[in-house]
Amino acid sequence: MMLELNAGDQSMLQGEQGPAVAAAMKILVAFSKAVGARELLDIAGAHIDGCLYHGQASLDFVERLIEGGGHVRVPTTLNVGSFDLIHPGLVKMPPSQEAPARRLMKAHLELGCQATFTCAPYQTRFRPALGEQIAWGESNAIVFANSVIGARTNRYGDFIDLCCAMTGRAPAWGLHLSDNRRGQILFELTGSIEPSDALFVGVGLLVGQRSGDRIPVISGLPQPRDEDQLKALGAAAATTGAVALFHAVGITPEAQTLDEALHGLAPEETIRISRADIDNALAKLSSVPDGAPLAAVSLGTPHFSHDEWMRLLPMLREVAPGRGIPIYVNTGRATLTRLQDEGALAGMGAFGLIPVADTCTYVTSILERLDGAVMTNSGKWAHYAPGNIGVSVAFGDMEDCIRSAAGGHVVRGTR
């Protein structure tokens, strides 16, 4: 199988459009050959997961593209970095690491990327449309774009997402192509199931664990209250597995019917999910029992949407936690600006609220107290935080998190 390049691709590859574009195209061509693509296709946008500092090579790469006159060719958003640039001092880091980590974020802006610094680019004005070809990094964003919006991306990552942005091209393979978006493994929810936030997290955990490299179809899922419940499902599935696309029958755009999701074929495997399976999966997220002392609450992984803030803020006023337990809420800077313009956050610091923008509490050192468990409503945060930042975790829904902050210890199911 040969990769065929068009005249524009050739021109980029041969350096006629500058050394940075040539390097990006060379890398893209090698990647495309390795995945067996026959041609490249145009993309409408990109999302770059390159702003977390992992070592000198990642910064050197961006600096060299800048030196070579590089500039992104499509609207390009940025994932979280290691810093909250909006709230200086919130992240603690040794100066030797701080300088390159800050530079990495700024260097991406010099390439023409947008200063979104969010893992939820689908909440910004750069949200793609149904059927649009894009090249996105960040696992939760990828699964949201493919599944909830019906845009088309593969799981792009280190360097290659930026190479797509610099050339405006991506390999025509995988989930970019209609035939490859067929559901292959069917998950059937059985029994009567309440559409709680935790339900969507639990289904996501199970689907991720058991899908392997097959595309899952979920039937029997109750209608979600909003897209944030699907965000939580996708993020969990992309945490416990490599899910880049799921179909929820009657809910997501490429699955109006089971038949549509399966492209008229039979599923390769069918797995039944019961309420007990979901409860078991959720129970494994918590490493401390109810009643354990609480050090902090962390919400907003993936980044809290405006809708989620509108649910949280009345809850904070009603429960009025007064013990000084910090309630960190990770959110995009655009969402934060909107809330500030609305005056929505006035006085909320008294309840322990600490908004975090541009980064996330589990990828960098923000949490000040580690003398107790951290409670979260995020399956993704509960999965990664113990390994990343060494905390014990209690999982619960948003209201349990706030009531626990008020009580000073983990409480669940108080309603």
Added chain:
Amino acid sequence: MSEQDRRALDRTGIFQLAGRAQGSALVLSQALSFWGGVDAETGDIIDHSHPALGGNVADRILVMASGRGSSSTSSVLAEAIRKGTAPAGIILERPDPILAVGAIVAEFLYDIRMPLVVCDTSGIVSGDRIAIDIDEDGQAIVSLT
């Protein structure tokens, strides 16, 4: 082994990144993810679930069926090549996009070519002295020295 038998182990392959290298083979029975699996500071294999845990990839000709795991492997491989802790070359049965990106980025940034070859790996055992060379058609020549 007779000279003839040894030559029978020579083979051609396809380059994902062309280059020349020599070294002692490190043959892995399981694919290794560089991210979470290799310490770029030292080249040590640090994946606790991998049978080669405790080994070291630096300056070896790493031989495995395929790549594995997260796209962050590209960054770790590029960083290892920069630090001089990477394999001298990698031989795979199947092409791997993630390793290819890491190797090409390192070549672009640091002018260090760590050849990445796709070919039949049967008959190669750890400790074999392997040479990777380029023939006149740009194909990879893998031989025991």
